[in-house]
Amino acid sequence: MLELSGIKKSFGKIEVLHGVDLSVRAGEVHALLGENGAGKSTLMKILCGILHPSAGEIVIEGKPHTFTDYDEAIAAGIGIVFQEFSLIPYLTAVENMFLAREIRTPLGLLDRRAMRKRAAEIIARLGIELPLDVPIRNLSVAEQQFVEIAKALSLEARILVLDEPTATLTPGEVEHLFHVMRELRKQGVAIVFISHHLEEIFEICDRITVLRDGEYIGSCDVADVDNDRLVEMMVGRRIENSFPPKTGPAHGAPVVLEVEEVQLRKGGPVSSFQLRKGEILGFAGLVGSGRTETALAMLGAYKAARCKVRVDGVEKRFSEPAEALAHRIGLLPESRKEQGLITSFSILQNISLNNYAKYRKGGVFIDHRKEREYTEAAMDQVRVKSQGPMSRVDTLSGGNQQKVVIARWLNHDMDVLIFDEPTRGIDVGAKAEIYTLMREFTAKGYSIIMISSELPEVIGMSDRVCVFRSGGIVATVEGDHINSEEIMTHATTGRVENVA
């Protein structure tokens, strides 16, 4: 039905897919597995014409295709349901399904009856019932997904890609989705199913293809593998980066930050954790497992259903990050461009942003000489390579940008720094420098929470690791238990307790 072979993809000089194969038969549900950043999404974007492969070929029902855009992929029978829906919330299911290809009467008006009838037929194929006449935004997430699927089917899709469809569904809704998938399988539709939840793979899938770091690892029948084997295929044995030696907190180091309970959404899991002085606590888990939200909730930058924080044993409630800063807790956000830097500012202005209190004259004015002195000292300390403090921050490499964000916090006598994806998009050399800086910080008595999707980094840097899954912490591991198999197992198959 669908054969992808030798697919390669490079962005600039960096190759992210190194010759990937994927073969999907009609009437099967095929799981595409891999860690964050393994190349699943890139592969699917190539399949539907959004990205163009550097090499390799796409064959559908024996015919080779090269898609120049999404529309051509749709015409070839491919339908894809992305994690973020492409539905218009104020239109009904019928209107969404026929958007931009509305059926019209001879007068050019909308033929609403014909569209409704056609929509009802397709939805009947799914073996479900859906309200057709209310705006999409009044439907549940699962129902919206069914509308997306129905839309793809109305375009005669014979290959359906579901990109993490279960990530936002309740267990009941997942069952419902699987029911629909089985219906479609019976009708000969080929389904590519992406999910991080291994038990779902065993429940619904027929075959599996595993990717790791852009490499094709292998394909097999679900019946031939077990949980451990899958995790091993996903994680592999990889060359460890060079990390500075773990020093760990001093024996009996005091708890500087304690989160007694945090519940991100009403009805979701409730988690708690402690951070000791001089410790690096890793937050591991899949994208969307609630790591960043938990950190933001502590600082008052995310509205959690419940959040109880103790700083040095005293209960605190922060309503904005400025208050957390006053208690010496700072965040280095995951997306430097969108959350970390003011890209139109110079290096100096970016570092100064939360430091003005340190160089005032006359009460209100900026002491520009002191500002510059301080900035240069901070830049030296984190070893920013640049044309000088006045150069614009968007002219720097990713690693140097990250150092600028770090420099902002240097002079605050911080107790707790939260690094969210500290080395994302940073080259290997700069990564090592960032790791060294983090250890320098803990040696000074800072405590660090490191949120990371890169397992080697979590393993190489953390003194303890909290593993997140579905919005809460499912396990906290330390010592020898910090290894990829154990963390991945918790991240993908751990038990989540829901508390009302």
Next chain:
Amino acid sequence: MSHDANTETGASRSSGKAAMAAVLHSPLALPLIGLIVVSVLMGFASDNFFSVSNIMNVLRQVSIVGILAVGMTFVILTGGIDLSVGAVMALSGTIAAGLMVNMGMPGWVGLLAGLGVGLGLGLFNGIMVAWGKMPAIIVTLATMGIARGLGLIYSGGYPISGLPSWISWFGVGRVGIVPVPVIAMVIIYALAWVLLQRTAFGRHVYAIGGNETAAKLSGVKTQRVKLAVYAISGVTSALAAIILTGRLMSGQPNAGVGFELDAIAAVVLGGTAIAGGRGLILGTLIGAVLLGILNNGLNLVGINPYMQDVIKGFIILLAIYIGREWR
């Protein structure tokens, strides 16, 4: 070059070529070129244009919109907008006049009350935007209606005249050859420059317009900064009201209709990005003067006032278009 080009240009001064490039890439370059081109054209079109008295006249005419545009610059730099400035100015002047004339209060009490009205409405806008999390364009549109309506209710729709004669000093007085409103405008611009370029508050204003999320996450009190910029805009509206009241010698509830648009035009012509984060207060001054010269020049040449609006509209579009290509 970033918007802080005037604070320090770093090492780029090393050669003449680099200096030229720095000038041309300064955000002030384009507004300045526009100002020069329009002035020269007007100079050819009218012998009178470059006379000292005409220049002072232009600056005096510019002063009210020029002062409104100061507050507008702060607001737009954070990525907001303030549509209420004209109506707030009218209400502030009307209440000041009403207190003096109808309540028999001393002039200075009236003026202070007028400033209080501006500050109060500015704070109201700021609270609604920063804590109410409503879009600035809607909040200030509503405030515009509220302020305009309150002014009409308070005055019954008629101008309130019979002010103490010294009030006229603010509108038509002179120090030497320089009109008082022009002096006021220059002082207000100087203060604004200090605030924006020399204080942490100013840097936070730019930071919010540049990337509000990053500013907030790094510990900037974004809500307070936003409150402050709308409050500043309210105060500059009230300061403009004092000049207006002095010039008209009455509180005019119908004054300043459409001035918010002139103020926005001045800010944008001055090179400030409408999305915030980039721009200079000096650019706004140039933008305001540019608009004033256009008004004055088109009058001197004797172009039909209806046609003047059309011409101004196209000139603004052209200026913005060139500005986009420039970057």
